Amino acid sequence: MAMEMVFRWFGEGNDSVPLKYIQQIPGVKGIVWALHDISAGETWTLDRIHEVKNIADQHKFNIDVVESVNIHEDIKLGLPTRKKYIEAYKKTIENLSKVGVKVICYNFMPIFDWVRTDLFKESEDGSTALFYEKSKVENLKPEDLANQILENKEFTLPGWEPERLKQLAGLFEAYKNVSEEKLWENLQFFLEEIIPVAEKNDIKMAIHPDDPPWPIYGLPRIITNKKNLQRLLKIVDNPYNGLTLCSGSLGANPSNNIPEMIRDFGDRIYFAHIRNLKRFDNGDFIETSHKNSDGSLDIVEIVKAYHDIGFTGYARPDHGRHIWDEECRPGYGLNDRALGIMYLWGIWDSLTKVKEGASYVGN
Numbered sequence: 001m002a003m004e005m006v007f008r009w010f011g012e013g014n015d016s017v018p019l020k021y022i023q024q025i026p027g028v029k030g031i032v033w034a035l036h037d038i039s040a041g042e043t044w045t046l047d048r049i050h051e052v053k054n055i056a057d058q059h060k061f062n063i064d065v066v067e068s069v070n071i072h073e074d075i076k077l078g079l080p081t082r083k084k085y086i087e088a089y090k091k092t093i094e095n096l097s098k099v100g101v102k103v104i105c106y107n108f109m110p111i112f113d114w115v116r117t118d119l120f121k122e123s124e125d126g127s128t129a130l131f132y133e134k135s136k137v138e139n140l141k142p143e144d145l146a147n148q149i150l151e152n153k154e155f156t157l158p159g160w161e162p163e164r165l166k167q168l169a170g171l172f173e174a175y176k177n178v179s180e181e182k183l184w185e186n187l188q189f190f191l192e193e194i195i196p197v198a199e200k201n202d203i204k205m206a207i208h209p210d211d212p213p214w215p216i217y218g219l220p221r222i223i224t225n226k227k228n229l230q231r232l233l234k235i236v237d238n239p240y241n242g243l244t245l246c247s248g249s250l251g252a253n254p255s256n257n258i259p260e261m262i263r264d265f266g267d268r269i270y271f272a273h274i275r276n277l278k279r280f281d282n283g284d285f286i287e288t289s290h291k292n293s294d295g296s297l298d299i300v301e302i303v304k305a306y307h308d309i310g311f312t313g314y315a316r317p318d319h320g321r322h323i324w325d326e327e328c329r330p331g332y333g334l335n336d337r338a339l340g341i342m343y344l345w346g347i348w349d350s351l352t353k354v355k356e357g358a359s360y361v362g363n
Ligand code: DNO
Pocket: 067, 068, 105, 106, 107, 113, 114, 158, 159, 208, 319, 331
């Protein structure tokens, strides 16, 4: 038994990577997908879901994992209008279950999803990668940061939908009344409504950690560390309320011990995002190749933790650098993610051999 390797794909015309290339990466069973043109709060219709299923079928990919069904800000804000958006979310869950979707990855970050200051930061070897410069975030106004990210217009950037960013000032005003505790309450309200529907439809909800895992621009962020992940699992203590464990997001904070979290939360992790990053002392970080010696995270230990717990959930290599002059959406090219997958399989298969009794020591 092994982890089920999947690969994020943004859809026909919205991704530089053809599905037939993904098919040629060893061991990839499915695509991780979403209907990126549907706004948060709207129901995903069966027709639109079937379009993706048909394309995936042609390439023999499963569509078991959706990333993400985004959550309308009114739900995170706890406004009375959340009711109708929660109803739409439930309907989306029902529709997704009709094509056999097994996991929905989502996040509960106010306004901004992932944050970086440079999408193509050059490294010494000439590759580029996503970069977070702490002082720049502290000194840039949120709207300037948003505009800077949106300058990359070629593809839609998940989490940075222009419609939402146009309402930035109003949203910041609304979040003034939302403390961390209030955000927890709003998350709990959402989960209490959603999880029974997820259970009925046999779909695991897998929350994605905040990236980076600390508050930015005074907005609360709560899915940030072990204690808070524990709290999340407890507020609705049902196996359908689970985790996407993203090593790169949580790993930006040096006090997060990822292998320990994997061992502790094991059976509530439904989706593993595995990538490396290099942290600098001043709080900056850059995304690196998966290789241990390139970054600050011990990817071998992370994979070992999954192997030890007998993880059979879904895993993806997460982001990659941009290498070999590939033109692609930030973090989501073919080349480095494919290299990452082979690194992960190399570790996984070696561990399996050792478990089966092979000994490479002293021979
Ligand atoms: C970035 C991703 C996130 C993630 C969402 C899930 O590349 O890891 O945008 O998909 O936070 O809701």
